[in-house]
Amino acid sequence: MAQWDVAIVGGGPGGYVAAIRAAQLGLKTVLFEKERVGGLCLNWGCIPSKAILKNADVVNAVREGTKWGLRGAEGVSFDFGAAIDRSREVVEKIVGGVELLLRDNGVEVVTGEASLAGQGQVRCGDRQFAARNVVIATGASTRVLPGMEPDGEVVITSREALARREAPQRAVIIGGGPVGVEFAHAWASYGSEVTVVELLPTLLPQEDPEIGRLLKRSFEARGIRCLTGTKVERVERTSAGAAVHVSGGDGEQRVEGDVVLLAVGFVPHTGGLGLEAAGVDTHRGFIEIDGRMRTNVPGIFAVGDVTGKLMLAHVASQQGVLAVEHIAGIERPEPDYVQMPRATFCQPQVGSIGYTEQAAHEAGYTVRTGRFPLTALGKAVAAGHTEGFVKVVVDEPTGQVLGIHMIGHDINDLLGEATMIAVLEATSVEVGFAVHAHPTLPEALKEAALAADGEAIHVVRRRAAPQEGAVTR
Missing domain, CATH: 3.30.390.30 (FAD/NAD-linked reductase, C-terminal dimerisation domain)
Structure with missing residues (x-):
């Protein structure tokens, strides 16, 4: 059985960046990914959503065409399906580039779902790989609230939203974090009637409260309804889509939409990894790590959303680099998660x-x-x-x-x-x-x-x- 220096489970921004850096450092590296490299971010998150948001910017600029001296802009129509098509083209180009980089650096990529199989062992299908070090970079997926399980048609996650070829007529977005406000901006730009429901007092509750309040005023001036400090009690399927029952400062309300988008955070992908058998400590499902991305088990590291430290692609990439550099004997300062940049791309x-x-x-x-x-x-x-x-x-x-x-x-x-x-x-x-x-x-x-x-x-x-x-x- 071949011996690998580093086996990386998960090919998202944490995993593929770690793999490339490990190969640069002369470490024999194998990367496991069950779908396509790039993970949620490149395939169904950061990249396609930002492509759609660019389309939304163009749409809004055309809508304001008379302000810039553009004649005839009043009769222009907008094709949301074209925005989706362009976003998939962007994804193909970038994911293809990542695949090329991995080949160019000599990283072996194995397609399949991998798991820990004992000390220094990774199993993928019917194959077993021996590795001196294992880096877990399996990411996370949308949190699902009880009674609001997505069906892919009416109640959806961001993944389904990024594949819809038509903007909904009426959309209710549960969650006013980055995902929620970005989709609110994009859909409203294409004429959707959008309501955002956020449990906490402001939109983007992790940001400075002044910013959340200004964003709400900006959205409401555009016709985006923002119900902050409001709890979702239940989602009722109707013949027209769904009715979302909420309660807040204005009492109980019923908000109807043909689509309900769940945007209330993420849960880690740790199921089926064999963590418990390997003795890897977790907390609320997230893998616990130290400042060098080490778990409590020697030779096992974790990076990215699966650690729950700060669920951002660039944080995952930095963690991946630091993990494999530590494996190679290079010591860098430990990451300061407070001083990591955070960006939300609505307008x-x-x-x-x-x-x-x-x-x-x-x-x-x-x-x-x-x-x-x-x-x-x-x-x-x-x-x-x-x-x-x-x-x-x-x-x-x-x-x-x-x-x-x-x-x-x-x-x-x-x-x-x-x-x-x-x-x-x-x-x-x-x-x-x-x-x-x-x-x-x-x-x-x-x-x-x-x-x-x-x-x-x-x-x-x-x-x-x-x-x-x-x-x-």
């Missing part, structure tokens, strides 16, 4: 990194904040998208930027700089001093940092009144 987009103001206080920091409205940003005014703001959270004694929180059209283009600010532990003075090209979106970061020190240039300062922006130059 307006939401991007953040680090502590929210409330979380910083709870962590024991003494903080000050700076906030800069996009109404005061020349680039935003010129582009016709002034809704939103950039907010920085700063440690009072040291001036270190602890968090950056943003909402605005295409605002996630600023996350690259925000990540560097976090990695370099930059201060508000340093960010405010750095010269930013004009007119660009990143100027908003500079001004927000200056605002934290009371030095913002393009903000009107009025006593006993909220700060307002003055358009830059």
